[in-house]
Amino acid sequence: MDFRRIEGLPPYVFTIIDSLKLEARRAGRDVVDLGFGNPDLPSPQVAVEKLAEAAQNTRNHRYSSSRGIPNLRLAVANHYTRRFGVTLDPETEVLTTIGAKEGFSHLMWVLLQPGDAAIVPTPSYPIHIWGPYFAGADARQVPIGDGSDGAGYIDRVMEAWELGWPKPRVIVLSFPHNPTTSTVELADLQRLVDWARERDVVLVHDLAYADMCFDGWQPPSLMQCEGGKEVGVELYSMTKSYSMAGWRVAFLVGRPDVIKALVQLKSYLDYGTFQPIQIAATVTLNEATEYPAELSGIYQSRRDCLYDGLQRVGWDILKPKGTMFAWARIPEPYREMDSIEFARHLVTECDVAVSPGVGFGPGGEGYVRFALIENEQRIGQAVRNIRRGLTRLTTG
Secondary structure (H helix, E strand, O other), X not given: OXXXXXXXXXXXXXXXXXXXXXHHXXXXXXXXXXXXXXXXXXXXXXXXXXXXXXXXXXXXXXOOOOOOOHHHHHHHHHHHHHHHOOOOOOOOOXXXXXXXXXXXXXXXXXXXXXXXXXXXXXXXXXXXXXHHHHOOOEEEEEEOOOOOOHHHHHHHHHHHHHHOOOOOOEEEEOOOOOOOOOOOOHHHHHHHHHHHOOOOOEEEEEXXXXXXXXXXXXXXXXXXXXXXXXXXXXXXXXXXXXXXXXXXXXXXXXXXXXXXXXXXXHHHHOOOOOHHHHHHHHHHHHHOOOHHHHHHHHHHHHHXXXXXXXXXXXXXXXXXXXXXEEEEEOOHHHOOOOHHHHHHHHHHHHOEEOEEHHHHOHHHOXXXXXXXXXXXXXXXXHHHHHXXXXXXXHOO
């Protein structure tokens, strides 16, 4: 039997490195895992306590609402007011999703169909590329660059839209960006919004790392732009900001007709997140307002430890301003290797697991991604292992 939409998927290259890591650990080797971006820090205690309390109430065991309970949508609106100075209507401009991946993929279903096109960054978080494909549409990949090249991506998006046919209906952006850590400033987002208001296009901004930012820099929200709610929607997740990855709580905010369309689709697909989780998320947004900044400080220390260590061993990488990652070009003495070969080399010779860049699309070839999911002591150990194992660096 042919399985629709599945047979066209490429191999999930991250499993190659994961298998090598597990094999090495079974052999007794201590592999420092900086591969999968799975937060290691605990969720806020208030979230855990409220979840346990709400789960004891049997009324919360029934079906919930796919659009999210009213108090949670209100908490999201209030959070956007505190964090971004933005006013959102919790009835028409906020929707709860079962994590950002679910929200994004189903959003593509309501915005795209076969024959349509979306502009997506490359390299990219895989669902940003494959979400449009799952909807039967074309994903036109535009290089995002690295570092702080968000303005360049916006310029390239505008050019690709003008030159392309049929005209893309959706433009996907995500800043700070996974995996490249690219950032953008509010003025450049405003340029894109102004441009989009004159065209029949929907902007979709995945703001997964809204609160994971360093050195005093603050990521902008698309909703802060004048006219942002007229042309775009934004995904905000509790996964990274509150270290609540397994809880699967995220939100889509912005353009009311797009929100309404996804509400209608989701009414056929799900009954929403387990209600005690929604209640706990509500309390967390309202009461754990300092938690994201605390987490960000921890990740900044880890970033500094990794960046400073790699610089000392001769591996020059960009210093990220946000996200929980570092995006590193393969060092010059090893560039005859592709990203999978090099990531394999890091496991076998250095006992360090990273993600190969090609796993984020062809635009990621030549790079690897470090996830800051270990403490500073373990990151220091990884750096020492790299110094020992990448002999072409240490010997010059």
